[in-house]
Amino acid sequence: MQNPRQIAFLALRDLDRRGTFADVTLDRALKKVSGTGDRALLPLDRRLATELVYGCIRRRRSLDAAIDQFAKKPADRQPPDLRWILHLGLYQLRYLDDIPASAAVDTTVELAKTNGLKGLAGFVNGLLRQYLRAAQAAASGDPLHLPEEPIARLAVAHSYPDWIVANWVERLGVEEAEQLAQWFNRSPSIDLRVNPLRTAIATVESAFQGAGIEVMRVPHVPQALRLKSGAGAIANLPGFNEGWWTVQDSSAQLTSYLLDPQPGELIIDACAAPGGKTTHIAELMGDRGTIYACDKTPSRLKKVKENSDRLGLHAIEVLAGDSREFAQFDRRADRVLLDAPCSGLGTLHRRADARWRQTPDNLVQLAQLQGELLAKTAQWVKPGGVLVYATCTLHPLENEKPIRDFLATHPDWAIEVPPASNPAAHFVTSAGWLEVWPHRYDLDGFFMVRLRKAPDASE
Ligand SMILES: C[S@@+](CC[C@H](N)C(=O)[O-])C[C@H]1O[C@@H](n2cnc3c(N)ncnc32)[C@H](O)[C@@H]1O
Numbered sequence: 001m002q003n004p005r006q007i008a009f010l011a012l013r014d015l016d017r018r019g020t021f022a023d024v025t026l027d028r029a030l031k032k033v034s035g036t037g038d039r040a041l042l043p044l045d046r047r048l049a050t051e052l053v054y055g056c057i058r059r060r061r062s063l064d065a066a067i068d069q070f071a072k073k074p075a076d077r078q079p080p081d082l083r084w085i086l087h088l089g090l091y092q093l094r095y096l097d098d099i100p101a102s103a104a105v106d107t108t109v110e111l112a113k114t115n116g117l118k119g120l121a122g123f124v125n126g127l128l129r130q131y132l133r134a135a136q137a138a139a140s141g142d143p144l145h146l147p148e149e150p151i152a153r154l155a156v157a158h159s160y161p162d163w164i165v166a167n168w169v170e171r172l173g174v175e176e177a178e179q180l181a182q183w184f185n186r187s188p189s190i191d192l193r194v195n196p197l198r199t200a201i202a203t204v205e206s207a208f209q210g211a212g213i214e215v216m217r218v219p220h221v222p223q224a225l226r227l228k229s230g231a232g233a234i235a236n237l238p239g240f241n242e243g244w245w246t247v248q249d250s251s252a253q254l255t256s257y258l259l260d261p262q263p264g265e266l267i268i269d270a271c272a273a274p275g276g277k278t279t280h281i282a283e284l285m286g287d288r289g290t291i292y293a294c295d296k297t298p299s300r301l302k303k304v305k306e307n308s309d310r311l312g313l314h315a316i317e318v319l320a321g322d323s324r325e326f327a328q329f330d331r332r333a334d335r336v337l338l339d340a341p342c343s344g345l346g347t348l349h350r351r352a353d354a355r356w357r358q359t360p361d362n363l364v365q366l367a368q369l370q371g372e373l374l375a376k377t378a379q380w381v382k383p384g385g386v387l388v389y390a391t392c393t394l395h396p397l398e399n400e401k402p403i404r405d406f407l408a409t410h411p412d413w414a415i416e417v418p419p420a421s422n423p424a425a426h427f428v429t430s431a432g433w434l435e436v437w438p439h440r441y442d443l444d445g446f447f448m449v450r451l452r453k454a455p456d457a458s459e
Pocket residue numbers: 270271272273274275276277278294295296297300321322323324339340341342
């Protein structure tokens with residue numbers, strides 16, 4: 001039998017040693033132990049290993065704060081393996097209600113013993129029990145001593161870097177920033193976008209219900225269905241092979257509605273891979289017209305082709321290259337989508353390590369790239385045409401700033417608010433762009449804006 005806590009420990013240790021992404025180290029650790037028969041990892045254990053790895057990464061700041069508080073040496077001066085083992089124990093005590101405290105403590109002590117830290121088993125036991133006693137005694141149930149200052153308090157309590165929380169507090173105030181911080185610590189949901197060229201949303205609903213999988217509609221997003229609980233491998237769900245639907249978060253679906261492509265038009269999707277929005281555009285056009293799907297990463301472009309084939313779409317042509325360097329296309333596009341590379345600060349719930357990987361400096365570099373892509377792709381649009389700029393970040397440096405800079409230097413362009421009949425209209429702000437705040441709408445964080453080029457603009 002395999003031990004999910006040991007698998008989680010190996011994955012976390014690998015993360016430090018190799019500096020890879022959380023999902024990659026977890027996959028590697030799971031593959032190492034995957035066997036058959038008696039050696040197969042039970043689904044329950046796989047879920048626990050996954051929860052522990054993502055949870056410990058996500059909550060590392062709060063877990064470190066607990067070590068700082070209860071150990072003589074602060075977390076960053078503990079041996080790295082010991083620090084992860086303490087995180088694994090504290091995570092179970094702090095966040096996993098269905099694991100009895102005694103089991104969390106005993107299995108963590110065992111982890112220390114089996115991973116060359118026998119001499120520290122007593123320390124591990126003592127620290128976890130101290131934490132437990134303090135938790136039982138704390139009136140609020142939380143034994144952590146949090147800083148007074150609101151930004152540091154939220155950042156330690158919910159485990160984020162200060163700079164991310166500072167931006168939320170500045171824009172939303174402390175109360176809403178806390179709601180957002182809590183929202184991003186939840187497990188992500190899975191949304192589907194139903195392909196109207198293959199089936200109807202009601203048919204997909206019935207097929208899922210027939211398979212015992214609960215789905216619900218998503219307000220304001222007409223073709224979206226949300227899976228209400230874990231449903232196993234995506235490719236095994238009803239209608240996958242038939243091209244009935246695509247996995248795509250509902251807020252991402254709003255982007256193609258905002259673009260509003262029409263049958264017969266020429267559309268250029270400047271950063272298209274893996275094709276979530278490209279294929280939606282094709283569906284909205286009834287698969288009539290031409291869509292150039294450009295992306296600089298050929299391996300990701302293969303996915304556009306795969307997705308398009310599975311959905312039975314023919315209007316999409318893929319083009320590999322840097323969109324800042326493409327020569328002019330044979331004709332100007334009716335509409336261009338720039339779904340720009342971004343920090344992903346609106347989808348922190350989907351990647352446990354993203355909050356620790358991003359830095360303010362990185363955002364400055366991304367903003368530069370976003371500005372360059374915007375200036376270049378705007379040249380592809382015909383007079384009177386449309387450009388939609390979208391990101392899955394909520395940071396103004398990557399959203400408002402590039403848009404304001406662009407408008408200041410491109411007098412032929414203006415923001416266009418979608419009409420009330422457009423699904424995106426529900427999310428429009430007073431500035432004319434859309435900002436989807438996850439804690440308000442229960443959707444991924446997104447920014448998008450529709451820009452219209454004046455009909456009499458010079459070519
Ligand atoms: C947000 S993702 C696009 C997601 C895609 N639109 C979808 O809905 O599935 C951004 C994409 O931009 C691509 N990219 C980054 N820099 C680029 C550049 N200079 N030119 C073209 N593509 C670029 C990345 O390879 C990545 O696939």
